[in-house]
Amino acid sequence: MTKRTSRSLIARHLSRAAVLAGIGVYVARLSAIGSLSLYISPRMAVYTKLAAACLYLIAAALVYQALKAWDGDGAEGCGTACRHAPTGNWLRQLRAVALFALPLALFFLTPDTTIGSAMAAQKGMNLSGGAVPPAKPAASDPTAASAPPDADELDRLFPHDSLTKPYADYGKLLYAEPVIEIAAPRFLETLTTLSFFPDSFVGRRASIAGFVYRDDTIGDGQFVLGRFAVQCCAADAIPYGIVVESPDAAKYASDKWMTVTGILAKTTVGGSEVLLLKADAATGIEPADDPYVYPDMSFGA
Numbered sequence: 355m356t357k358r359t360s361r362s363l364i365a366r367h368l369s370r371a372a373v374l375a376g377i378g379v380y381v382a383r384l385s386a387i388g389s390l391s392l393y394i395s396p397r398m399a400v401y402t403k404l405a406a407a408c409l410y411l412i413a414a415a416l417v418y419q420a421l422k423a424w425d426g427d428g429a430e431g432c433g434t435a436c437r438h439a440p441t442g443n444w445l446r447q448l449r450a451v452a453l454f455a456l457p458l459a460l461f462f463l464t465p466d467t468t469i470g471s472a473m474a475a476q477k478g479m480n481l482s483g484g485a486v487p488p489a490k491p492a493a494s495d496p497t498a499a500s501a502p503p504d505a506d507e508l509d510r511l512f513p514h515d516s517l518t519k520p521y522a523d524y525g526k527l528l529y530a531e532p533v534i535e536i537a538a539p540r541f542l543e544t545l546t547t548l549s550f551f552p553d554s555f556v557g558r559r560a561s562i563a564g565f566v567y568r569d570d571t572i573g574d575g576q577f578v579l580g581r582f583a584v585q586c587c588a589a590d591a592i593p594y595g596i597v598v599e600s601p602d603a604a605k606y607a608s609d610k611w612m613t614v615t616g617i618l619a620k621t622t623v624g625g626s627e628v629l630l631l632k633a634d635a636a637t638g639i640e641p642a643d644d645p646y647v648y649p650d651m652s653f654g655a
Contacts, residue, residue, distance in 0.1 A: 363420075368417065369455075370413075371413040371414075371417045373451060374409045375409065375410060376455070378407070381403065382406060387466075392468055393587060394586070394588075395586055398586050468582075468641065468645040474567050474593035477592060479594075479595055480592060481594075482546075482626075508526045512525045512554060525550070525555075528555075529554065534548070534555070535561055537561075539648070540653065542594060542648075542649055543649075545596065548560070552618075552620055555618050557617060560616065561614065563611070563639060563642070564612070565580060565581070565608075565609050565641070566579060566610045567579075567580050567593070567608060571623050571624045576603055577597075577600075578596065579598050579612060579631075580596070581647045582645065582646050582647070584647070585648075596629050597623060597630045598636075599619075599631070600616075606636070611638065612636055613637045615634065616631045618630070618631060619631075
């Protein structure tokens with residue numbers, strides 16, 4: 355192996371090791387400062403950290419290969435990987451390394467941010483938690499006596515089939531709450547339940563925290579308060595929310611985080627009937643430490 359080939363081989367090993375180690379360091383940095391959840395769901399975080407550890411090991415192996423080539427032991431010590439010159443010219447190899455190194459450098463140089471209304475506009479805000487509601491229940495009467503309904507009354511309010519039974523059971527629990535909290539860890543399940551049985555919850559009080567979102571389908575004096583639901587990582591995030599009606603709606607800027615409490619009603623958006631929260635209290639808040647919500651894997655178990 356010539357000196358030129360040896361130098362090229364060393365450079366290739368070290369550049370690849372630097373990129374792999376850099377990715378591992380970036381994951382470690384995100385974990386250390388508590389920002390890993392901005393990109394990866396908590397249940398996938400352990401696998402991400404294990405993958406980063408594997409990258410460290412591969413990077414260490416590449417450094418070892420580079421040291422063997424530097425010592426001139428390529429022919430004896432590291433087999434065919436060190437005896438052959440790198441395939442392709444140096445410019446092609448540089449491009450391959452830059453393809454990973456430049457985005458990695460940008461990751462380190464730019465601040466960690468959450469996705470917001472701009473991404474929600476691209477993906478489309480989902481104003482109902484479920485796709486196929488069960489049979490329409492009889493409407494509840496918010497002016498009726500405050501005595502808790504009996505089992506037969508609850509069954510009438512929450513009809514179900516085998517697929518929607520978990521939501522009906524959860525709906526009966528929500529119905530007993532003085533204020534229905536649409537919040538983690540069952541943000542999605544609560545919103546889906548309300549969407550499945552809207553007539554049963556009309557007139558009930560509810561509270562939700564999220565970011566402000568607007569588009570052309572939302573009427574004057576209205577906005578959407580939503581959260582992004584994540585399965586595995588931020589790339590699969592889907593925005594879910596509820597339409598809020600408030601006389602002060604114009605004051606609230608898009609992406610502002612708020613907590614809103616009010617009375618549940620119904621409205622029409624884009625030809626579809628969806629839930630509406632008529633706000634009687636709204637407060638600006640700081641973004642949640644973990645801005646995303648996740649499916650509750652124990653729901654219905």
